[in-house]
Amino acid sequence: MDETAASLQSPQGRSEGTRPMTVVASPDELRSLAELFADDANEGGHEFEEWDAEQRKTLSEGQYAAWLRDIKYGFWFSGRPKQFAPPGDWSIWVVRAGRAWGKSKTGAEWVHGRAMAHPGRWIALIGKTSADVRDVCIEGPSGLLKCGFPEDRPLFEPSKRRVTWPNGSWATVYVSEDPDMIRGFSGDTAWIDEFCKFSSALEVFQNLQFGMRELSNDKPRILITTTPRPMSILEKIEAQPTTVTVVGSSYENVSNLAPEFFDQLKASYEGTELGRQEIYADILSDSRGRVYSSFSSDIFPAGNIDPTVKDLGGDILVGIDFNVLPMSAVIAQRVVDECHVLDAIELKSSNTESLAAEIRKRYPGRNIIACPDPAGNSRHSSQRAGQTDFAILRAAGFEVRAPKAHCAIVDRVNNTQALLLQGGRRRLRLHPNAAPLIASYKGLCYDEDTGAPDKRSGLEHLCDAADYLTWQEFNLYLTVGTWGSSSWST
Numbered sequence: 199m200d201e202t203a204a205s206l207q208s209p210q211g212r213s214e215g216t217r218p219m220t221v222v223a224s225p226d227e228l229r230s231l232a233e234l235f236a237d238d239a240n241e242g243g244h245e246f247e248e249w250d251a252e253q254r255k256t257l258s259e260g261q262y263a264a265w266l267r268d269i270k271y272g273f274w275f276s277g278r279p280k281q282f283a284p285p286g287d288w289s290i291w292v293v294r295a296g297r298a299w300g301k302s303k304t305g306a307e308w309v310h311g312r313a314m315a316h317p318g319r320w321i322a323l324i325g326k327t328s329a330d331v332r333d334v335c336i337e338g339p340s341g342l343l344k345c346g347f348p349e350d351r352p353l354f355e356p357s358k359r360r361v362t363w364p365n366g367s368w369a370t371v372y373v374s375e376d377p378d379m380i381r382g383f384s385g386d387t388a389w390i391d392e393f394c395k396f397s398s399a400l401e402v403f404q405n406l407q408f409g410m411r412e413l414s415n416d417k418p419r420i421l422i423t424t425t426p427r428p429m430s431i432l433e434k435i436e437a438q439p440t441t442v443t444v445v446g447s448s449y450e451n452v453s454n455l456a457p458e459f460f461d462q463l464k465a466s467y468e469g470t471e472l473g474r475q476e477i478y479a480d481i482l483s484d485s486r487g488r489v490y491s492s493f494s495s496d497i498f499p500a501g502n503i504d505p506t507v508k509d510l511g512g513d514i515l516v517g518i519d520f521n522v523l524p525m526s527a528v529i530a531q532r533v534v535d536e537c538h539v540l541d542a543i544e545l546k547s548s549n550t551e552s553l554a555a556e557i558r559k560r561y562p563g564r565n566i567i568a569c570p571d572p573a574g575n576s577r578h579s580s581q582r583a584g585q586t587d588f589a590i591l592r593a594a595g596f597e598v599r600a601p602k603a604h605c606a607i608v609d610r611v612n613n614t615q616a617l618l619l620q621g622g623r624r625r626l627r628l629h630p631n632a633a634p635l636i637a638s639y640k641g642l643c644y645d646e647d648t649g650a651p652d653k654r655s656g657l658e659h660l661c662d663a664a665d666y667l668t669w670q671e672f673n674l675y676l677t678v679g680t681w682g683s684s685s686w687s688t
C-alpha cells in the first residue's frame with residue numbers, strides 16, 4: 199500500500215463519520231474519477247442523463263450522487279496525506295508545521311472523526327485562550343462546525359464551553375491560561391492547538407496526561423498542532439518513543455490559499471532565521487535568545503557537563519523554587535569556589551513538606567542547607583495555612599539561607615551566566631543526573647514580547663531554583679570573603 203493509501207485508510211483519518219459513501223477501491227481510482235468529473239464537482243453536479251458514455255460506465259446514478267457529496271464534504275478526499283493520523287500505536291501525534299499549513303484543519307477533522315467513531319466520547323479542546331479555541335478550532339474556516347456531512351455537525355454552546363455531536367460525543371474547551379481546569383477532564387482524545395504559544399505549556403501537558411484514561415474503541419490519543427518555538431517541553435514530547443511527529447512547510451498548502459498570502463509570507467520571512475521557524479517549522483536551536491547562553495552541554499572543560507562530579511560528603515546545598523508546578527529543587531555541593539550540581543528534582547503535584555521529605559530521604563543524616571526563593575519567608579505556604587515555607591523547611595531539619603528580599607532577575611541570571619563561563623573558567627558543573635536542569639539551561643529563552651525569561655515554556659522553575667542557590671552561595675557580585683559559609687569539599 200503506498201503512503202497515500204495508508205493515510206487515507208487509517209482509522210483515525212477515516213472514521214465512521216467521514217467515511218466515503220461511494221464504493222471505491224483505491225485512492226488512485228478516486229483521483230482519476232475526480233479528474234473525469236472535475237467540472238461536475240466544481241459546479242455542484244450535472245444531471246446524470248447529461249453524462250457521456252464513458253462517464254456512465256464508471257458509476258451508477260446513486261453512486262454518482264454519493265460521490266459528489268463525498269467530494270463536497272469529505273476531508274478524506276481533499277486532505278493531504280500528512281493531514282491524516284499516521285497508522286500505528288502512537289499516543290501523541292505532533293503536527294509541527296509552518297504558518298497556514300492546515301494545522302487547525304487537521305486537528306478539527308481528526309477530532310470530528312474521533313467523535314463520530316465512538317458515541318459518547320469526551321474530548322478535550324485546548325488552546326491559548328477561549329477566544330482562540332472558539333474562533334479557530336470551533337467556528338473558524340478550519341473549525342469543527344465545518345467538518346463532515348451536515349447531519350453530523352456538532353452544536354456549540356459557548357456558555358457551557360461545550361461542543362456536542364448528534365451521537366452524544368462531546369468536547370470541552372480548556373485554555374492554557376487556566377491549566378488547573380484540565381484536571382477535571384477524563385477522556386481519551388485531546389487536541390492542543392498552537393501549543394508553543396501557551397503560557398504554562400508544561401502544566402497543561404502534565405494535567406492533561408492524568409485525564410487521558412477512558413476506555414473506548416481506541417487507546418487514548420493526543421494531537422498537538424503547532425508552529426514551533428524553541429521550547430524544550432516540545433522537544434521532550436517529540437523525543438518520546440510513543441510520539442509520532444509530522445513536519446510540514448507552509449508551501450504544502452499552497453493550492454488552498456490566496457497567492458497574496460504567500461507573497462506576503464515570502465517578503466516577511468523567506469531567507470531569514472525566523473522564516474525557518476514560521477515557514478519550515480524548524481526548531482531554532484542556536485543560542486540567540488537563550489537566557490543561559492553561556493551554558494554548553496559539552497563535557498567539561500569544553501562545556502558544563504561533568505560526569506565525574508560526585509557527592510564528596512560535605513554540606514548538601516539545595517536551591518528551591520516552591521509553590522510552583524512542578525516543585526523544583528537543585529542539589530549541589532561547593533568544591534572550593536566551584537558549584538557542582540549533583541541532581542535536579544521535579545515533583546509533580548507536590549508541596550514544600552513532601553519536597554523536604556524527598557530530599558531528606560535521599561541524603562539521610564547530612565547537613566542540608568536550603569537556599570530557597572526569598573518569598574518563602576513571608577508568604578504562607580499554599581499547602582499549609584499559617585505556616586511559611588521557610589518554617590516547613592526548618593521543621594524538616596534544614597538550615598535556611600536566603601537574602602531578605604528578591605534581587606533583580608537580571609542580576610541573578612548574570613551571576614549564573616558568569617559561573618557557567620567567565621574568563622575561560624566554568625565554575626558551574628553539572629552531573630548528567632541533573633538532566634531536567636540541563637534541558638532547562640538549554641531551552642529557556644527570552645520572551646520576545648516581555649523581554650523576560652519565557653514563562654510559557656515551564657522551564658524557568660529549575661533555573662530559578664539554581665539561581666537562588668548560586669546567588670546565595672556563589673555570589674560573584676560580592677567579594678569572595680563574604681560568600682556563603684557552607685563547608686568545602688576538596
Ligand SMILES: Nc1ncnc2c1ncn2[C@@H]1O[C@H](COP(=O)(O)OP(=O)(O)OP(=O)(O)O)[C@@H](O)[C@H]1O
Binds near residue numbers: 276295298299301303
Ligand atoms: N486539505 C485541505 N483542503 C482544503 N483546504 C484546506 C486544507 N488544509 C487546510 N485548508 C485550508 O487552508 C486554510 C489554512 O488552514 P488552517 O487554518 O488549518 O492552517 P493553520 O496551519 O492552522 O494556520 P495558522 O498558522 O494560521 O494557525 C484554511 O482555510 C483551511 O480550511
Ligand SMILES: [Mg+2]
Binds near residue numbers: 301303
Ligand atoms: Mg491554526
